[in-house]
Amino acid sequence: MARIELKNLRKEWGGAIAVAGIDLAIEDGAFVAVLGPSGCGKSTTLMMLAGIYRPTSGDITFDGARVNDVEARGRNVGIVFQSYALYPNMTVLENVMFPLRFKTIERTEAERRSREVATLVRIDGLLDRRPGQLSGGQQQRVALARALVKRPHLLLLDEPLSNLDAGLRLTMRTEIRRIQRELGVTTILVTHDQVEATTMADRVVVMNSGRVEQQGTAEDLYERPATLFVASFVGSPPINLFDGHAAGGMLSVNEARLPLADPVQGAVVLGLRPESLRVNGSGDSGRTISRISAVEPMGREVLYTADSAFGVIRFLEAGAEPRHRESDDVPLGFPPASALLFDKDSGRRLDARVAA
Amino acid sequence: MAADNLVAARGAQARPDWPALARRAWRRRFTGQSMLLAFLVVVSAPIVLPYFWMVVIAFTARTGGVASDVLWTACAVIAPAVLIYSIVHMSVPAPRLRLAAGLVLLAIAGALLAALIGERLHLDNFRFLTRANFVEEIRSKATSGAQFPSVWNAFFNSLLLAVSQTVIILTVSSLAGYYISRFAFRGRSVFLQGMLVLHAFPAMTLIIPIFLMLHWIGLLDTIVGVMLVLAAIELPFYVFVMKGFFDGVPWDIEMSAMTDGATRRQAFRLVVLPQVRFGLIAVAVFAFIRAWEEYIFVRTFLIENKNWVMSLYLFWVSDDVMGVDYGIVAAVAVFYVLPSFLLYVFCQKYLTQMTIGGIKG
Ligand SMILES: Nc1ncnc2c1ncn2[C@@H]1O[C@H](COP(=O)(O)OP(=O)(O)OP(=O)(O)O)[C@@H](O)[C@H]1O
Numbered sequence A: 001m002a003r004i005e006l007k008n009l010r011k012e013w014g015g016a017i018a019v020a021g022i023d024l025a026i027e028d029g030a031f032v033a034v035l036g037p038s039g040c041g042k043s044t045t046l047m048m049l050a051g052i053y054r055p056t057s058g059d060i061t062f063d064g065a066r067v068n069d070v071e072a073r074g075r076n077v078g079i080v081f082q083s084y085a086l087y088p089n090m091t092v093l094e095n096v097m098f099p100l101r102f103k104t105i106e107r108t109e110a111e112r113r114s115r116e117v118a119t120l121v122r123i124d125g126l127l128d129r130r131p132g133q134l135s136g137g138q139q140q141r142v143a144l145a146r147a148l149v150k151r152p153h154l155l156l157l158d159e160p161l162s163n164l165d166a167g168l169r170l171t172m173r174t175e176i177r178r179i180q181r182e183l184g185v186t187t188i189l190v191t192h193d194q195v196e197a198t199t200m201a202d203r204v205v206v207m208n209s210g211r212v213e214q215q216g217t218a219e220d221l222y223e224r225p226a227t228l229f230v231a232s233f234v235g236s237p238p239i240n241l242f243d244g245h246a247a248g249g250m251l252s253v254n255e256a257r258l259p260l261a262d263p264v265q266g267a268v269v270l271g272l273r274p275e276s277l278r279v280n281g282s283g284d285s286g287r288t289i290s291r292i293s294a295v296e297p298m299g300r301e302v303l304y305t306a307d308s309a310f311g312v313i314r315f316l317e318a319g320a321e322p323r324h325r326e327s328d329d330v331p332l333g334f335p336p337a338s339a340l341l342f343d344k345d346s347g348r349r350l351d352a353r354v355a356a
Numbered sequence B: 001m002a003a004d005n006l007v008a009a010r011g012a013q014a015r016p017d018w019p020a021l022a023r024r025a026w027r028r029r030f031t032g033q034s035m036l037l038a039f040l041v042v043v044s045a046p047i048v049l050p051y052f053w054m055v056v057i058a059f060t061a062r063t064g065g066v067a068s069d070v071l072w073t074a075c076a077v078i079a080p081a082v083l084i085y086s087i088v089h090m091s092v093p094a095p096r097l098r099l100a101a102g103l104v105l106l107a108i109a110g111a112l113l114a115a116l117i118g119e120r121l122h123l124d125n126f127r128f129l130t131r132a133n134f135v136e137e138i139r140s141k142a143t144s145g146a147q148f149p150s151v152w153n154a155f156f157n158s159l160l161l162a163v164s165q166t167v168i169i170l171t172v173s174s175l176a177g178y179y180i181s182r183f184a185f186r187g188r189s190v191f192l193q194g195m196l197v198l199h200a201f202p203a204m205t206l207i208i209p210i211f212l213m214l215h216w217i218g219l220l221d222t223i224v225g226v227m228l229v230l231a232a233i234e235l236p237f238y239v240f241v242m243k244g245f246f247d248g249v250p251w252d253i254e255m256s257a258m259t260d261g262a263t264r265r266q267a268f269r270l271v272v273l274p275q276v277r278f279g280l281i282a283v284a285v286f287a288f289i290r291a292w293e294e295y296i297f298v299r300t301f302l303i304e305n306k307n308w309v310m311s312l313y314l315f316w317v318s319d320d321v322m323g324v325d326y327g328i329v330a331a332v333a334v335f336y337v338l339p340s341f342l343l344y345v346f347c348q349k350y351l352t353q354m355t356i357g358g359i360k361g
């Protein structure tokens, strides 16, 4: 177990920047999710932590000690690759025991420890099989067992659930969480699935094109996104974003005009969450009559698309039954505190609020 | 009425004549398979027949010439047996019955052969295995010149050449293939293209320069010299093949091994090499057989008869102005092909993998 710190970590591939300076501190025993779109440098960061890639610049410290120059095999890091990377020529037991080969541990003790970990991840019935004879979920557990058997300082999981079906993904989520709690190992989970990130981890780090956009709890990211990117990446269905212009205490977005509570000038982006919009809410601002153009029941809620004064807007209503139909005109508004304002040029969120 | 008719017609259409369809499908499969079988027999006849004759001659010919009637008798027994077995194979679906029929046919053919040419079989032609100077018995001392070497001398020379070829090629091609597959270095693509171009050139064109070079180095007329030349000429191809196999091994496995505590070398040995074992077997077999069968280079670079390999031995046995003893030549040939044949038989299932790996790369 260790406290991990990244200081201005960079990685370039012959001029192409994969990781553009990351600062991150991870507490001992914490479970952190790294969330970001494909190609944003998540795996590269993980590989640098594992010691497989050398950082171009910047430092990695484990418990305060710089480990940049420590080889992968000296770092005692457990890693589960997206492809699981099991050794096809070995049985499950041999796979799990493999990391112990390189330690001064007696064979019987190694086998006892491997069986113990196998029981923990519930693969004790499969030990004599070969990886080719396992299902995706079972392979994933084997990879997890192999990563855990050496009692790593740090456990790295690179999109471990992306090959699993929806049901298995749900059980594995809780399973991994349970194992992490039981062992208390510092864990970094890489994913591009926001639900996975927010449900499993204590803290989520959002990355975009090689940079950390924001880190915080799921609630922080959802309610106080630091940037436009985080606002649009977190939340499903995605947030409604409208270009507007603020001048003289008023925000104009297309045909709509909203009073502002704080002084703002210039180009601004207005963000409205589909679930904060409502029909006929009391004390709402920005109330406009909107015409519904599409109705999509989604089980326990209904997603509507409507033409409003702001532009095309999507909103959610709880309840399985749609209460409005296509071409209905509804008075659509939102609680003033729920509207998010961003600076258009920098993409950063403004502290300003919309007035009631 | 009309509606009734329609319904009846639909009913008739909806219930096809399954047995008739099944018969038709069976007939079609039967003709297709028998044509395929006939084609394969016809095509392989020119390849199989010479080997067959070689074996027959080796065991039947006596000094003075080949009695071709033995050949025809043997063919007359075996051809019908093959034909009958093909028909049985086509028309009997049960594998056990087929096997039984095959064994019965084999027994009949064996009995017929024993009865017809049995007393003409003998091992005299294999006397070269035990008697080094047998040549002097069939030729005058004058033509045979110096002492003819023992076949075992040539055999062990060939074995030495083939085994060392295999070892050199396995070692270099696996290490080089791995390096080219895994590491980026300056000039990598040029290197790869260069290797392919090298392999495209007929190496024969180099034979005179190589001869001179070997002469200057002092390796002319040594097995080591031939070994080095052959390895150099064959290696680019095998390096390329091994690179293809290594390309098929995912990076993750190696990285995983290294985070598990292995050094790069341990990862290579414990995790990567086992993934390409079929490639290694294929390369080993081909390298061995290629060296075992080598003729042109050994003919050019090996002169003294103590350095003869099997192919040269065969050549000198058959080379005689006074007429050839076909029986002995055939016997030497049988002895010569036996190792390659056995190797192919035992490794055949791995060899077919080589194309797969090769295409992947
Ligand atoms: N070995 C490499 N050589 C050159 N460029 C690379 C290499 N590995 C990654 N990159 C580049 O670095 C960037 C980040 O890649 P990385 O694999 O870290 O993305 P990721 O966030 O893990 O994406 P995904 O979610 O698709 O796995 C990408 O633009 C990629 O093309």
Ligand SMILES: [Mg+2]
Pocket (backbone or CB within 6 Å): A042, A043, A044, A158
């Ligand atoms: Mg990745």
